Amino acid sequence: MIKKISIIIFLGVLLVFFSVVGYGLLLQRQVGLEIIFLDIGQGDATLIKTPFGQNILIDGGPDSAVLKRLGKNLPWWDKKIDLMILTHPHDDHIVGLNEVIRRYDVQMIIYTGIIYDSPAYENWQELVKKYQISTIVVDRPQIINLGDNCDLEILYPRQAIYGQGIDNLNNSSIASRLICEGTKILLMGDAEREEEKELLATNIDLSTDILKVGHHGSDTASSQEFLDKVQPKYAVIEVGENNFGLPSLRVIKRLERSGAVVYRTDQNGAIKVKKDSQNVIILFEK
Numbered sequence: 001m002i003k004k005i006s007i008i009i010f011l012g013v014l015l016v017f018f019s020v021v022g023y024g025l026l027l028q029r030q031v032g033l034e035i036i037f038l039d040i041g042q043g044d045a046t047l048i049k050t051p052f053g054q055n056i057l058i059d060g061g062p063d064s065a066v067l068k069r070l071g072k073n074l075p076w077w078d079k080k081i082d083l084m085i086l087t088h089p090h091d092d093h094i095v096g097l098n099e100v101i102r103r104y105d106v107q108m109i110i111y112t113g114i115i116y117d118s119p120a121y122e123n124w125q126e127l128v129k130k131y132q133i134s135t136i137v138v139d140r141p142q143i144i145n146l147g148d149n150c151d152l153e154i155l156y157p158r159q160a161i162y163g164q165g166i167d168n169l170n171n172s173s174i175a176s177r178l179i180c181e182g183t184k185i186l187l188m189g190d191a192e193r194e195e196e197k198e199l200l201a202t203n204i205d206l207s208t209d210i211l212k213v214g215h216h217g218s219d220t221a222s223s224q225e226f227l228d229k230v231q232p233k234y235a236v237i238e239v240g241e242n243n244f245g246l247p248s249l250r251v252i253k254r255l256e257r258s259g260a261v262v263y264r265t266d267q268n269g270a271i272k273v274k275k276d277s278q279n280v281i282i283l284f285e286k
Contacts, residue, residue, distance in 0.1 A: 032276035033150070033180045037212065037263075038069040039270040039285065041240035043092035046187060046212060047073055048178060052147040054082040058176070058187055060096025067099055069270065079104050083144075084133075086111040087174045087189030089121040101127045110154070113137045113162030114172045137162050138174055150180035155204070156195060170215055171195045177208060183275045186230060188214035188221070196226040206230050209280065210273060211260065213237045217247020227258040234282065235260040236271055 034049040040061030047070065048056040055074065060066045081104045087093060089111075098120065100106065109128060128135060139160035144152040156175035166172050173189030186208035188195075192215055199206060211232035214221035216239040235255045237247045247264065255262050263271045269285025 032274060033183065034275075035178070035185055035210070035273040036069075036073050037236045037238055037265060037271040037273075038066060038073075039240075039265045040065045040069060040096060040238075042216070042242045042246075043096070043240065044087070044189070044212075044216075044238045045069065045096055046238070049073075050146050050150055050180065052150070054146060055080060056083045056085070056152070057081050057097075057100065058085045059087055059093040059189070060098075060100055062092040062095050064096065064099045066096035067103060070100070070104070073270075073272075081106045082108065084109045085174060085176065086124070087187075088112070088114065088169050088172050089116045089118065089124065090169060090190065091118065091120050093190070094124055095120045098123050098127055101131060101133070106131065106133050109133050109135045110138060110174065111135065112157060112172055112174060114169065115163060115165045116169060146180070149182075151178075153177045153179065155206075156191070156199060158198060158202070168192065168194070170220075173214070175199065177206075181275055181277060183210070183280060184208040185210045185212070185273070186232070187212040190215040190221075192218070192220040193223050193226075196221065196223055200225060200229060208232050210234045210236065211255075213247070213251070213255070216242075216244075217251045217264075218244070219248035219250050222251045222254060224254055224257075227254055227260075231258060232260045234273075235262045237262065237264045239264055239266050241266065 032051050036047045038045040043061035044059040045061040045066045046058040084106050138154055138157060142154045146152055154176050161172055170190040170192050171194045173191040175191055176187050178185045206229045208230050211230055213235050217237040239246050252262055272283045274281045
């Protein structure tokens with residue numbers, strides 16, 4: 001009799017457990033688009049959660065802080081990164097990605113294949129091989145379909161730079177634009193004015209609702225000509241405590257003149273953009 005009661009209790013616990021997990025997974029599938037500009041200090045790390053349950057991580061910041069931030073924004077059972085994008089291999093973008101590769105199931109990586117001599121980049125390449133992660137080397141603009149009414153546009157580089165060196169690594173940054181459920185988010189990595197000019201020269205539509213400001217708000221980026229073309233409603237600067245004078249007050253003023261509401265991770269903490277079929281909601285920690 002006692003054994004029978006124990007089995008019934010055990011089965012009941014299992015039922016409750018799987019009911020909770022199943023309900024959580026259902027909520028996960030039903031959620032709309034979310035973009036979280038993670039507060040990881042002086043660096044970039046952006047998590048995109050699509051309406052179709054995909055997790056996209058663009059850059060990973062300068063250290064392991066990204067792991068804590070991912071843990072806060074993903075359910076405990078969700079250890080999959082469907083797509084990782086390395087915009088360029090400076091330490092404040094790549095070091096955290098090495099930690100993510102070790103602890104998450106990374107399905108696909110997009111990068112440029114640029115040549116750059118650094119321990120973190122060498123480590124990253126070794127980890128990609130060790131875990132046999134599929135890679136796409138960007139060699140032209142392209143569109144990645146994420147689901148119905150949801151695309152990720154790769155806007156830059158415009159041509160192959162695999163195996164090449166470049167004087168200013170910032171201007172090899174992958175620039176991308178997410179267009180999902182009618183909302184446009186332009187992510188510029190550390191792109192500076194030189195890359196902005198190349199994009200402007202193509203005369204492509206760069207209009208966006210939300211701009212992830214290039215190079216942490218440095219005055220070397222976000223030219224007035226570029227902002228006039230982009231016309232963002234909101235601008236997000238991923239920045240932490242630093243000795244570089246970032247973000248530049250000139251850039252903030254240019255953004256505000258362009259009509260953008262400016263958010264900063266050093267002042268606002270993590271900045272979360274939530275989008276359903278009708279509304280855009282912006283939340284922040286601080």
